[in-house]
Amino acid sequence: MSFSQEILQWYHKNKRELPWRNTIEPYNIWLSEIILQQTRVVQGIPYYLKFLDAFPTVRHLAKAPEEKILKLWQGLGYYSRARNLHATAKMVVNEHNGTFPNTYVGLKSLKGVGDYTASAIASICFNIPEPVVDGNVYRVLARYFGVGIPINSSEGIKHFKELARKVMNEEQIRDYNQGIMEFGAIQCAPKKPYCMLCPLQESCVALKDNKVDVLPIKLNKTKTRRRYFNYLVFLDGQKNTLLEQRKGKGIWQNLYQFPLLESEKELQVEEFEQILMEENRLPRYRSFSMYNETPIVHKLSHQHLYTRFWIVETKKLLPDGISWEQIMEFPVPVLIADFIQTFKI
DNA sequence: AAGGCGGGGGT
DNA sequence: ACCCCAGCCTT
Numbered sequence: 358m359s360f361s362q363e364i365l366q367w368y369h370k371n372k373r374e375l376p377w378r379n380t381i382e383p384y385n386i387w388l389s390e391i392i393l394q395q396t397r398v399v400q401g402i403p404y405y406l407k408f409l410d411a412f413p414t415v416r417h418l419a420k421a422p423e424e425k426i427l428k429l430w431q432g433l434g435y436y437s438r439a440r441n442l443h444a445t446a447k448m449v450v451n452e453h454n455g456t457f458p459n460t461y462v463g464l465k466s467l468k469g470v471g472d473y474t475a476s477a478i479a480s481i482c483f484n485i486p487e488p489v490v491d492g493n494v495y496r497v498l499a500r501y502f503g504v505g506i507p508i509n510s511s512e513g514i515k516h517f518k519e520l521a522r523k524v525m526n527e528e529q530i531r532d533y534n535q536g537i538m539e540f541g542a543i544q545c546a547p548k549k550p551y552c553m554l555c556p557l558q559e560s561c562v563a564l565k566d567n568k569v570d571v572l573p574i575k576l577n578k579t580k581t582r583r584r585y586f587n588y589l590v591f592l593d594g595q596k597n598t599l600l601e602q603r604k605g606k607g608i609w610q611n612l613y614q615f616p617l618l619e620s621e622k623e624l625q626v627e628e629f630e631q632i633l634m635e636e637n638r639l640p641r642y643r644s645f646s647m648y649n650e651t652p653i654v655h656k657l658s659h660q661h662l663y664t665r666f667w668i669v670e671t672k673k674l675l676p677d678g679i680s681w682e683q684i685m686e687f688p689v690p691v692l693i694a695d696f697i698q699t700f701k702i
Numbered sequence: 703a704a705g706g707c708g709g710g711g712g713t
Numbered sequence: 714a715c716c717c718c719a720g721c722c723t724t
Contacts, residue, residue: 395719396710493719
């Protein structure tokens with residue numbers, strides 16, 4: 358039996374029941390694919406369900422305020438996905454009359470839809486014979502065909518896409534594409550794959566050459582940088598506080614946080630107070646205290662954030678103050694959400 | 703071609 | 714610690 362036939366057979370026997378497996382509606386499939394970018398299926402499921410509940414159609418999503426979308430996205434990470442989701446919804450409604458493009462090229466022109474996602478939607482919704490190459494597919498192909506070209510090199514990206522196209526099943530592309538990904542996620546897993554009971558064990562090059570644990574090859578270690586965050590949690594006489602929206606290029610774009618002062622190193626109390634005075638960041642206050650002596654280390658893929666929260670009880674009412682109940686409505690990073698949940702006024 | 707972008711789970 | 718996850722966009 359051919360490679361693709363084995364994949365299809367394995368898939369029919371082993372596929373999981375997932376909420377987006379009962380439909381080929383482009384809006385639903387697109388939503389699921391954006392959510393699943395660099396995200397585990399189990400983590401994405403609740404988000405998919407609550408997005409569909411809040412926005413049953415692309416028109417509902419298009420007319421929603423961005424803050425509501427970001428709030429629902431909170432905790433999922435890579436927030437540009439949420440912003441692009443909104444932009445694409447508006448584009449589909451305003452320029453395509455509410456209907457998603459039905460070609461690979463048309464799909465790929467949408468914001469946040471790259472090569473993988475365009476192929477996934479095209480094949481699942483329209484049965485267009487376009488191979489998907491995600492992290493699972495790289496692993497399955499690299500191992501089964503014994504390909505040592507780095508998967509994140511230009512050559513690798515090109516080579517694996519061509520290989521994927523060569524071995525795909527055009528007639529059943531919808532199931533084949535989902536099948537090879539599911540196979541990679543469950544059977545040909547990154548660590549400890551179940552080679553002993555794999556239907557492809559007879560012909561797998563990596564298994565024969567004892568290279569399962571080294572394939573696929575991936576270059577580039579991302580080095581993390583340390584940053585030092587000092588958040589000012591203001592509280593006035595009515596228990597109101599202040600939030601600011603993150604702008605510019607970096608992390609958490611358009612999300613909210615307490616007023617932030619970033620420093621080059623961990624600050625002593627006196628040091629911090631001095632800087633606040635110099636920068637005129639401190640109103641008259643009743644008390645000023647460090648909330649956590651030991652910095653909270655919030656770890657992102659490429660940054661470690663050493664974070665301190667400072668509680669400032671002000672003498673006057675805060676202009677533009679937000680009540681403690683109200684802050685729950687704002688989209689915030691997990692770091693801030695965790696603090697809000699822990700902190701008792 | 704390389705780097706930035708989250709958060710969670712596994713080893 | 715490090716790796717990986719139904720990747721994409723910018724520089």
